Amino acid sequence: MAPKFGTSGLRGLVTELTADLITDYTRAFLEACPTGGTVHVGWDLRPSSPAISEMVIAAIRAAGIAAVREGALPTPALALSAMEAGHAAIMVTGSHIPADRNGLKFYVPGGEITKEDEREILMRLGQDWEIALRPGALTEGTQSAENYIARYVSGFGTDALAGMRIGIYEHSSVARDILIATVQQLGAQPVPLARSDTFIPVDTEAVDPATRTRLATWCAEHALDALISTDGDADRPMVTDGTGQIVPGDVLGALTAQALGAQILCTPISSNTMIDAMPEFARIERTKIGSPFVIAAMESALLADPQAKVVGFEPNGGFLLGFTAQGPAGPIAPLATRDCLLPILAPLTAAARAGISLSELVERLPARFTAADRLAEIPTDRSAALIEALASDPAQCAGFFDTLGKAEEMDRTDGLRLRFASGEIVHLRPSGNAPECRCYAEADSPERARALVEIHLGKLRDRLG
Structure with a gap:
């Protein structure tokens, strides 16, 4: 797999992600896109990620730009930290692909890069990059995970999931500790399961039959109300009901949009057509597959009406919030990147508030x-x-x-x-x-x-x- 740059950033075999290649893409990004003077760097738990992150940090500092070493952190938590500071970010991750591969995801201060940003980055590759006379400063990120958790605790409330037993399929998700802490702070009892020291490439859109059986077995053995997990870099959720039945990502998206009072949905052509039969949504914009296309549709809706209650989601479960939504306990600010926690928590909280199970909440949707x-x-x-x-x-x-x-x-x-x-x-x-x-x-x-x-x-x- 030769290194390729597309809708999820740069990806390729680890053996081909050389220091020269990483430096070239990092410097091209710095020249093509706004950074706010600082770039935050995070990584997932695959073995190659820490070393590649140091290559990225070195390239940032060599350009005379400040870097913040965030450490192992979910992609949405990294993006949130950088965006709140008005900075850019680079996430070292291969997402759900195997551990012999890795990649880079790029974020400008406003969120994920656009297709136009991609073109600008590609146009600048291959230069003889100059080294700044004074390297950029390096600081350590310390509060990003806590701030990410606090975003949802303040929005949903400390009793949002009270009385629930929620399994956490930990595997090698970079969000595994955050998932445990979040559901605990929302009043539920977390049940950690299957933590792995070896990277496991979990694809939330293509869960294999053996894993599906394990999920159902865990739900029965531990009397769970739900079981949650993510892909490797935690921008995609995985949720099962109390029987271990996986709730597809586009169903989580519909439930989350419904719970937040969204009126305009931007989602790929591959998403479940049930949303067409849900009268609470005033408009549905179908896009090509990939978060940059979803974001472009959201931006177009907001340009036409800055007060539009617009959201985006993908069949993989990644959810993008385009307006300040009102949670049960407080506001939840927009976040222009795929997030895993919001589409996990909103449906679970909605079910709890209605006094029904997650499976019963799903059954209320159109049968597609x-x-x-x-x-x-x-x-x-x-x-x-x-x-x-x-x-x-x-x-x-x-x-x-x-x-x-x-x-x-x-x-x-x-x-x-x-x-x-x-x-x-x-x-x-x-x-x-x-x-x-x-x-x-x-x-x-x-x-x-x-x-x-x-x-x-x-x-x-x-x-x-």
Whole structure:
């Protein structure tokens, strides 16, 4: 996997993320984007992250810019710390991909970088970077984790989850201690589970059957009301109800938007269509997949109406808050980056306030169900070529989707998304940040959605090898 720069920043094999490459991308970012005079640096728990972080810090200081070493910290906590100070940030993480890979995520003082920022950074790569006569200052971050927790304790209140037993699937999530502390401060009893000293690449959109079984077993064994976790850098949540059934990220997004009183939703084309049947939402903006596209749609809505109650979310569960929302105990300020804690806490708190279980809260939503998975180690160009062939050749398309009949609607916003006469949806796309081909499906039952994914992943496997 050659280093690649896209919607989630720079990613590549650790062996190819050399000091020269890291320096080049860091310096290009510093020249292309505003920093507020300081850059905060954080990292996840994969083995290569601390060393890469020191390369980033060295490059920042060599440019004469101050650096704040934040340490191992969730991506949204790092972004919050930097944004509140009016500074930029760089997170060293490969998110959910395996430990032999890593990457950089870039943040300007206003939040995640945009597609225009990406282009500007790429244009500046490859320079002979000068070394400042006086290196930038280096300080240590000390309160970022505490401030991140306090954001939600003050918004939801110290009794928001009183009486609940909440499992924490710790694995190698950089947020594992924060999850425990947060639910405890909100009145729940945390039950830590399966802490790992080895990095585990948890993908909240593609949880394997063995892990699903473990989650259900833990819920039964420990009498849990819910179980929560995140991906590696904690910008994506994972939540199960009391039976261990995973609540998909776009369902968490709908519940969170509902609980916060949002009126405009910005979400990718792959998100569950249940939101179209929820009358409390005045407008829904569908985007390409990737947080920069969601953020662009949110910014457009806020430009038209600065008071708009707009939010964004993705099927992976990452949630972006675009307005000052009123929590049960106090205001929750906007945060223009994917967050894991808000879409964990808002649905759990809403269920607790209604006196029902999380599963009962989910059952109140329109009955549309999604599933997703992917084929790993598939070069992007091969996935893209197959999808283009299916989209442009009706005979190939009919053969590939032969169990579903003729497609009634084709959407090429991002990959190939087909809606069939049954109302079922299958969506294929190459991943934008990893050598993967992803498959999404939607149907009237969770079993049928999963079956659609399995059927079409099998067909992709036959075609792509």
